[in-house]
Amino acid sequence: MKSYRERFLSLNFYNLKEITMTQRKVIRAALLGFLAVSLLVTPLLAACTQEAPSAPAAGKPDSVKVGRLTDLTGPYASISPPILAGFKDYAEMLNKKEGGIDGVPVEVLWADVKQDASLAVSAYKRFKDQNVLVMSAVSSGLTFAIKKLAEEDRIPIVTQAMNMSLYSPPSDIVWANNVANPGETLTQIIWFDTQVWDRAKMGRAWKIGFLAWDIAYTKGGLPGMYKYADENGIEMVGTEIVPPPTLDYTTQLKRLVDAGADVIFVSLCASSSGIALKQMLELGMLAPLEEAIATPGKIVPLLNDCAFYIASMQAAPDAAKFAYGETPWGAWHEMDKFDGIRQRNDWMIEKYGHIWHSVEEDEGSYNSGWNCMKVIAAAIERAVGNVGWANLDGEAIIQKGLMGLKITENLVSGDLSFADYEGDRIGVELVRPAAWDAARTTRLPIGDFMRVDRKYYVPSYTPKKPHPGMYVE
């Protein structure tokens, strides 16, 4: 009887039709044997060739890596590109102008994960395998998706998420680089209540209606606003919550105006607020501020941060001049007030040859991304100063970098601090009321910075007097 080797060698590979059944069995046996041997040998080879986990380098690393989860093709696609541009530009500027952090360049690893939790987790793991020290995310949904993993890995997340439940009760993993709800939403109401509406002259308290998208961010500020309205005698006439991305708000707007609203708080996102403003104009609801507050049937639209974007305002240029909102950021022409704005402008001119030229480059969003990377860089630099490069890890950045961090120089916003009160996890808390500056295509600050009282940072609130559609968890 022929051995397997002889049988194998007798195979005629050039004429497979002549292969006998026995030979087929030989091929199968060889194939199976090869697979089995591969299976056994591959892990051994992999184990032998794998680099041993390196001990913390005594000297400086080649680079310091930061992971960024963004949403360029999901629901936040209209606001994420300028945020990512600002984030990457600050790192690039830092590397070019100052040689990175203590001579070590910053490397930004980013991924477009839409709002997909599975993609976010996968990208997080990929970045973790590449030894990122800090993670960053553009939204509450993405921050929630990786929070648990980051807690286990002790990797801090510096995020633009505005959902208060991420910061209250405070964790040492999630840090907001910018203002969170209801800081941004209440600023405008306090401004209107204390500086615009004269109760003595008008002879009554003013009335407010709310128009909000049915998502975490846009509803997040409602409880705080309800509480403020209750405590300050402002009558709430209705809350209209609509699913995104609704394009026709006329019914909701009419209902609020018919209920007697003097102000409509527009808590929408991206270009939808422009559409709502356009419909307000077409319905004859808009007028200059003085006329609007004195005329029944006219309203003052106050816009949340995401609604007060360049894309929204460009969508309705005629209506935008009647809208008001807020800004925690300095505008590009305020170089004398904010040294960070001067630094940013210089960089933009050096890199792009100009400052702003398209709706994609929303200044507020860009500043938010710029500011986020600045917080991360400052935290890493502070941690390195405290523990040195050899002991730098996520935990060191949390304890010795982010905890109690204060930044006072080169800011594009007001004060930035994580040390204003016990458990402070929100970097920027100073916000200014603003109008839309169509000529400069940016937000025009119309008042001083305000700090919203912490007692309004509530995740849930039931109004004393119920109103139609009120939102209560």
Add this chain to the structure above:
Amino acid sequence: MLPAGTFNMSYEQDMAIIRTRFQWGAFITFLIALFALPLYVSDHWLTLANTIGYTLVAMLGLNILTGYCGQISIGQAAFVGVGAYTAAALGHHLGWSAWATLPFSAITAGFIGLIFGLPALRVKGFYLAMTTLGAQFMILYAFNHGGKLTGGITGLGVDRPAIGGFVFDSEEKFFYLIMIITIVMVFFAKNLVRTRTGRAFVAVRDNDLAAEVLGINLSYYKLLAFFICCVFAGVAGWLKIYHIGSAFPDHYPLMDSIWWLGFLIVGGLGSITGAIFGAVSYVMLLEWITILSPMLGNWFPGVSHQIFAALGLLITGLVIAVFIVFEPRGIHHRWELFKLYYRLLPFSY
């Protein structure tokens, strides 16, 4: 078709899924390779394998409903959410262990699916698609407005599952948990479609009028298909929430439901292997695109990142369109042709 030279000599042989020694060898080799994966891949690849695992479970359910029974659903992601939120609510509010919540996740999702499957008794095709689309929106609305029960806009967190002191707190541990459950679900699905129930599903799909004439209770089998589909979704939701650690309304988007349906076609609608091909190709394609778009952005710094990111959507949509036009029977069919070629190899006919 059996491999040349292999004959069925008994009923058991006829019913066997794995028939030859070669197939047994290949199967065992595959299992060893699969379970040895944590030895030679990084956490990132294990995460992908885990994502493929629970995506496959969700797609298997959809395949039973759509591929075998011919009933369409565009709400599968929401049913996955029901499973996830059931586990989260029971764990968060009542302190149940993860293991105790697993059957409830499956059953709750199944019963919710049953409710949304009721319109299938009156409508089919496009109209049924619209009613399941309604399910997607209604269920997400419930997640958003469920107050303390669902955590509303802030969602609910869960603790990692544990057996005694052994906590599933790493990607490796989750890999084994997810793979074991996934294999059990594949086995269940594979056997289900070979039973009287499975054959009834196929009869309903191929011609419901003829099936009814043959004595098949259409209402019963259509609702059963919805129930089973959503039980699979519930199990997928359970796996997903414990893998991620929290339930949040944004984690169960409509687009998932649509992509899963599209990639079932890519994999091969109406076959278990097709669902496997579909889940693997869906997760790997998305991952490949997620890695590729920043690379392209770095290679061409003058071009907006958004353009390269949008390429991802374009490619994903294009893959589905190409398969629908050129190979509507999916990768599974090509795989069958490939196997057939080698089974006939010694013979020219």
